Amino acid sequence: MGTTTDIGDAPTARKRDKRRAILDAAAPVFGEAGYERASVDAIAGAAGVSKPTVYSYFGGKEQLFRETMADVARQVNEVSYRHVIALDLHPDRFRAGLHELGVALTRCQRDGCAASLSRLVLAESRRDPAVFEEVRRAGFGPIREALAGRLARLGNAGLLDIDDADVAAQHFIALTQSQLPELTAGGSAEADEDLVASAVALGVDAFLRAYAPGR
Amino acid sequence: MGTTTDIGDAPTARKRDKRRAILDAAAPVFGEAGYERASVDAIAGAAGVSKPTVYSYFGGKEQLFRETMADVARQVNEVSYRHVIALDLHPDRFRAGLHELGVALTRCQRDGCAASLSRLVLAESRRDPAVFEEVRRAGFGPIREALAGRLARLGNAGLLDIDDADVAAQHFIALTQSQLPELTAGGSAEADEDLVASAVALGVDAFLRAYAPGR
Amino acid sequence: MGTTTDIGDAPTARKRDKRRAILDAAAPVFGEAGYERASVDAIAGAAGVSKPTVYSYFGGKEQLFRETMADVARQVNEVSYRHVIALDLHPDRFRAGLHELGVALTRCQRDGCAASLSRLVLAESRRDPAVFEEVRRAGFGPIREALAGRLARLGNAGLLDIDDADVAAQHFIALTQSQLPELTAGGSAEADEDLVASAVALGVDAFLRAYAPGR
Amino acid sequence: MGTTTDIGDAPTARKRDKRRAILDAAAPVFGEAGYERASVDAIAGAAGVSKPTVYSYFGGKEQLFRETMADVARQVNEVSYRHVIALDLHPDRFRAGLHELGVALTRCQRDGCAASLSRLVLAESRRDPAVFEEVRRAGFGPIREALAGRLARLGNAGLLDIDDADVAAQHFIALTQSQLPELTAGGSAEADEDLVASAVALGVDAFLRAYAPGR
DNA sequence: TATGAATGAGGATTCATTCAT
DNA sequence: CATGAATGAATCCTCATTCAT
Numbered sequence: 001m002g003t004t005t006d007i008g009d010a011p012t013a014r015k016r017d018k019r020r021a022i023l024d025a026a027a028p029v030f031g032e033a034g035y036e037r038a039s040v041d042a043i044a045g046a047a048g049v050s051k052p053t054v055y056s057y058f059g060g061k062e063q064l065f066r067e068t069m070a071d072v073a074r075q076v077n078e079v080s081y082r083h084v085i086a087l088d089l090h091p092d093r094f095r096a097g098l099h100e101l102g103v104a105l106t107r108c109q110r111d112g113c114a115a116s117l118s119r120l121v122l123a124e125s126r127r128d129p130a131v132f133e134e135v136r137r138a139g140f141g142p143i144r145e146a147l148a149g150r151l152a153r154l155g156n157a158g159l160l161d162i163d164d165a166d167v168a169a170q171h172f173i174a175l176t177q178s179q180l181p182e183l184t185a186g187g188s189a190e191a192d193e194d195l196v197a198s199a200v201a202l203g204v205d206a207f208l209r210a211y212a213p214g215r
Numbered sequence: 216m217g218t219t220t221d222i223g224d225a226p227t228a229r230k231r232d233k234r235r236a237i238l239d240a241a242a243p244v245f246g247e248a249g250y251e252r253a254s255v256d257a258i259a260g261a262a263g264v265s266k267p268t269v270y271s272y273f274g275g276k277e278q279l280f281r282e283t284m285a286d287v288a289r290q291v292n293e294v295s296y297r298h299v300i301a302l303d304l305h306p307d308r309f310r311a312g313l314h315e316l317g318v319a320l321t322r323c324q325r326d327g328c329a330a331s332l333s334r335l336v337l338a339e340s341r342r343d344p345a346v347f348e349e350v351r352r353a354g355f356g357p358i359r360e361a362l363a364g365r366l367a368r369l370g371n372a373g374l375l376d377i378d379d380a381d382v383a384a385q386h387f388i389a390l391t392q393s394q395l396p397e398l399t400a401g402g403s404a405e406a407d408e409d410l411v412a413s414a415v416a417l418g419v420d421a422f423l424r425a426y427a428p429g430r
Numbered sequence: 431m432g433t434t435t436d437i438g439d440a441p442t443a444r445k446r447d448k449r450r451a452i453l454d455a456a457a458p459v460f461g462e463a464g465y466e467r468a469s470v471d472a473i474a475g476a477a478g479v480s481k482p483t484v485y486s487y488f489g490g491k492e493q494l495f496r497e498t499m500a501d502v503a504r505q506v507n508e509v510s511y512r513h514v515i516a517l518d519l520h521p522d523r524f525r526a527g528l529h530e531l532g533v534a535l536t537r538c539q540r541d542g543c544a545a546s547l548s549r550l551v552l553a554e555s556r557r558d559p560a561v562f563e564e565v566r567r568a569g570f571g572p573i574r575e576a577l578a579g580r581l582a583r584l585g586n587a588g589l590l591d592i593d594d595a596d597v598a599a600q601h602f603i604a605l606t607q608s609q610l611p612e613l614t615a616g617g618s619a620e621a622d623e624d625l626v627a628s629a630v631a632l633g634v635d636a637f638l639r640a641y642a643p644g645r
Numbered sequence: 646m647g648t649t650t651d652i653g654d655a656p657t658a659r660k661r662d663k664r665r666a667i668l669d670a671a672a673p674v675f676g677e678a679g680y681e682r683a684s685v686d687a688i689a690g691a692a693g694v695s696k697p698t699v700y701s702y703f704g705g706k707e708q709l710f711r712e713t714m715a716d717v718a719r720q721v722n723e724v725s726y727r728h729v730i731a732l733d734l735h736p737d738r739f740r741a742g743l744h745e746l747g748v749a750l751t752r753c754q755r756d757g758c759a760a761s762l763s764r765l766v767l768a769e770s771r772r773d774p775a776v777f778e779e780v781r782r783a784g785f786g787p788i789r790e791a792l793a794g795r796l797a798r799l800g801n802a803g804l805l806d807i808d809d810a811d812v813a814a815q816h817f818i819a820l821t822q823s824q825l826p827e828l829t830a831g832g833s834a835e836a837d838e839d840l841v842a843s844a845v846a847l848g849v850d851a852f853l854r855a856y857a858p859g860r
Numbered sequence: 861t862a863t864g865a866a867t868g869a870g871g872a873t874t875c876a877t878t879c880a881t
Numbered sequence: 882c883a884t885g886a887a888t889g890a891a892t893c894c895t896c897a898t899t900c901a902t
Contacts, residue, residue, distance in 0.1 A: 015864095015865090018865095018866095032341070033342070034251070034338060034339075034341075034342065035251075036249070036250075036251030036252060037251060037342070039891080039892065039893085040892080040893065040894085041891095041892080041893090049866080049867090050866065050867045050868075051867085051868095051893090051894085052866070052867060052868085052894085052895080052896085053865080053866060053867075055893090055894070055895080056865080056866080060893085060894080061892095061893070061894090116341075119337050119338060119340075119341070120338075121401065122334050122337055122338065122396065122401055122402070123249065123334060123335075123337065123338030124249075125334075125400065125401030125402055125403050126247075126249075126331075126334070126401070126402050126403045127248075127249065127252070129400055129401070129403040129404070132400055132401040132403060133400070136397075164417070167417050167421075170393050170394060170397075171390055171393060171417075171418070171421050173393070174389040174390055174392075174393030174418075175386055175389055175390065177389075178385050178386060178388070178389030179385055181337070182351075182385075185340065185344055185347050185348070188340050188341045188344035188347060189344070202379070202382050202386075203386070203389075206382075206386050206425040206426070207425070209424065209425040209426070210421040210422070210424040210425035211421070211424070254874085254875065254876085255875080255876065255877085256875080256876090264883080264884090265883065265884045265885075266876090266877085266884085266885095267877090267878080267879095267882095267883065267884060267885090268882085268883060268884075270876090270877070270878085271882080271883080275876080275877080276875095276876065276877090462771070463772075464681070464768065464769075464771075464772065465681075466679070466680075466681030466682060467681060467772070469895080469896065469897085470896080470897065470898085471896080471897090479862080479863090480862065480863045480864075481863085481864095481897090481898085482862065482863060482864090482898090482899080482900090483861085483862055483863075485897090485898075485899085486861080486862080490897080490898080491896095491897065491898090546771075549767050549768060549770075549771070550768075551831065552764050552767055552768065552826065552831055552832070553679060553764060553765075553767065553768030554679075555764075555830065555831030555832055555833050556677070556679075556761075556764070556831070556832050556833045557678075557679065557682070559830055559831070559833035559834070562830050562831040562833060563830070566827075594847070597847050597851075600823050600824060600827075601820055601823060601847075601848070601851050603823070604819040604820055604822075604823030604848075605816055605819055605820065607819075608815050608816060608818070608819030609815060611767065612781075612815075615770065615774055615777055615778070616766065616767055616770030616771070616774070616777040617767070617770055617771050618770050618771045618774035618777065619774070632809070632812050632816075633816070633819075636812075636816050636855040636856070637855070639854065639855040639856070640851040640852070640854040640855035641851070641854070660885095660886090663886095663887095684870080684871060684872085685871075685872065685873085686870095686871075686872090694887080694888090695887065695888045695889075696872090696873085696888085696889090697873090697874080697875085697887070697888060697889085698886080698887055698888075700872090700873070700874080701886080701887080705872080705873080706871095706872065706873090
């Protein structure tokens with residue numbers, strides 16, 4: 001019985017696997033080389049499939065790029081989202097929670113393919129505005145939305161002085177990640193963990209001074 | 216005599232002119248197309264010179280790109296720098312001054328080739344870290360330095376509560392420009408002037424809440 | 431009983447249906463795109479079958495092409511043949527009959543996939559001479575044979591002065607269709623019906639002058 | 646002195662030489678393989694230049710094809726034209742002259758790249774009607790025009806009974822070349838010289854019967 | 861038998877770069 | 882010195898053809 005099910009699902013499963021393999025291979029290749037320098041050959045090779053397979057799955061380099069970016073954005077979103085909703089709202093711990101959240105989000109932005117994401121999207125957004133929109137939908141948008149929600153709840157609890165939660169979320173992210181490009185030399189170098197942490201701490205402090213003035 | 220002088224200086228002047236022409240032509244081409252898609256042919260054509268001339272002046276596409284970016288950065292720096300040092304330190308007017316400065320700097324980032332600068336630099340920084348460094352030296356660095364100086368003076372005057380002026384400058388820029396990518400869809404669209412202004416205003420307000428807590 | 435027969439014949443009938451479907455789908459695709467540009471994918475899709483099915487029925491693109499051409503030739507032959515044998519041999523009407531025949535044959539050559547036939551066959555005849563032979567056997571040959579027969583009968587009746595009926599048939603076709611490529615711009619445009627008719631009329635007139643000199 | 650002139654003209658001469666070399670190389674390659682199967686690589690190789698050179702001279706495969714066809718048409722035209730205007734108009738010799746002309750024109754059509762010309766043009770005329778037009782302008786058109794002129798002069802001399810000289814020219818060509826495809830198996834085989842000659846003779850005879858009825 | 865999936869091969873095109881003039 | 886001309890290399894993409902199901 002189980003066998004039957006397996007056999008029945010096999011084609012779909014395989015297709016999904018190959019799709020995943022290609023996306024997983026494409027992300028680092030695009031990340032290292034950028035859109036133009038990345039060759040479909042290299043991606044196909046890294047995925048262990050042939051070039052035409054890539055084309056049959058994604059239609060072309062452009063679409064492959066878009067879907068890869070959206071996929072990475074979803075992955076980053078996934079992790080970041082969990083960090084955001086895990087923000088501790090307890091009056092005694094939310095300050096520490098915001099520090100932790102800042103560090104966590106920054107680490108998400110810095111690690112792996114996520115680091116390349118914003119760089120790539122920004123780089124290609126003029127040639128293909130759709131990619132920007134898609135990534136915002138799949139990644140940045142939901143994160144900011146969730147973060148705005150948490151901050152609003154802190155506002156409702158009287159712990160923060162929030163006027164526009166969206167703006168507050170944007171400012172939180174801006175303050176905590178403002179030094180990231182500098183520290184990683186634009187993504188070309190690994191950032192020292194401690195430097196990142198202290199930069200984030202300074203950002204959170206500023207955020208708290210701006211948005212929890214009474215305390 | 217004048218003639219002699221002219222003849223004597225002519226080569227150098229011409230050289231400088233051609234160099235300028237090439238840089239001025241390269242900036243928009245790189246800006247529109249990105250590093251890879253920009254062709255040396257197009258740049259040479261736009262500059263009114265031949266391709267080998269470009270090579271004799273700059274050695275290659277890579278170096279031309281670096282120097283073009285540094286040049287644009289210097290130009291942006293020039294304008295931004297003037298805005299920064301024009302910041303009114305008067306106790307009654309520095310808040311309005313910071314608003315104006317935020318708008319001015321944001322407009323500098325948004326207009327012309329400057330808009331493409333950070334995008335291009337970020338895009339190519341991994342493949343060629345030197346470009347990031349060079350642009351920081353020619354553009355971002357001096358600006359932040361100058362801004363830090365002005366903020367420090369406001370701190371010394373007791374108008375702001377500055378601990379680390381460098382950090383404060385970074386935060387000021389981060390807060391005022393945080394919504395810029397969003398508003399311009401990553402550089403692919405023109406931003407509405409009013410939306411930019413209000414976003415900047417919100418950023419400056421937050422900055423002031425964070426750095427002028429007593430007031 | 432009928433059921434049994436149906437079941438018994440079903441595979442063969444289906445086979446024949448699919449074969450027909452493929453041939454009918456291949457003709458316009460080859461006709462529009464030419465041999466090289468026509469993709470087996472497109473043909474299979476148009477026929478509603480899968481690519482391997484095409485291969486199992488025809489062995490390969492080359493053979494499919496040959497059989498398609500022969501098939502179209504047979505169809506054109508079918509219609510043209512009827513026109514030829516319908517040629518009125520009556521002494522008072524054979525002249526009008528030849529005019530009608532000329533128009534009918536020309537229309538056959540001009541309409542539908544037949545228009546592409548000679549173009550395609552000529553185009554590929556060097557690479558694959560077999561196709562030329564096959565089409566001649568299936569189409570042009572029989573037509574000319576039948577036409578020669580009718581003209582010979584007109585000769586025997588003393589209405590035409592025929593020496594070699596094959597040559598006369600060839601000349602009849604050449605004269606009536608000589609302007610066809612010109613009028614259709616090589617097959618790329620629709621020919622005006624009236625222009626075709628008058629061109630055919632001139633050809634038939636010349637033919638009659640050449641082969642019915644006494645009258 | 647002569648040297649100076651040579652040097653002065655050198656660039657143009659070289660350019661013209663290379664252009665010629667490419668056209669001369671392209672004609673047989675296109676002729677053997679057809680448009681699609683002919684690779685720019687092969688043409689460049691045969692011409693002794695590199696692929697980009699071909700592109701810089703002709704812009705692309707399509708344009709190269711058009712210009713090659715037009716060039717071949719011009720060459721064929723050149724030779725054919727000489728035969729046409731050499732047609733002897735003398736009352737006692739024009740019949741023999743027409744026979745000779747028929748043989749000469751047919752030989753022109755059959756030999757070398759000319760044989761491929763009509764095949765190629767016809768094959769690609771649907772995809773690119775411009776090529777048909779261009780070749781007509783460069784080749785077929787002038788020939789028919791010239792032939793029509795000669796025939797008209799024979800008509801004025803009372804030697805032929807010409808109503809529409811254009812039509813007569815078309816009929817002359819049609820009658821003399823009607824058996825050519827058959828004899829060369831669509832261009833895939835060499836035609837026997839004697840067979841061609843006798844086929845042409847029959848065509849000219851028919852033409853004379855149709856257009857010189859009184860004699 | 862009929863098919864979805866996969867591939868190896870090949871072609872057009874573009875570009876950064878270097879000589880000969 | 883500045884240029885027109887030429888090239889080698891590399892990229893995207895497509896297609897005929899074949900397995901495993």
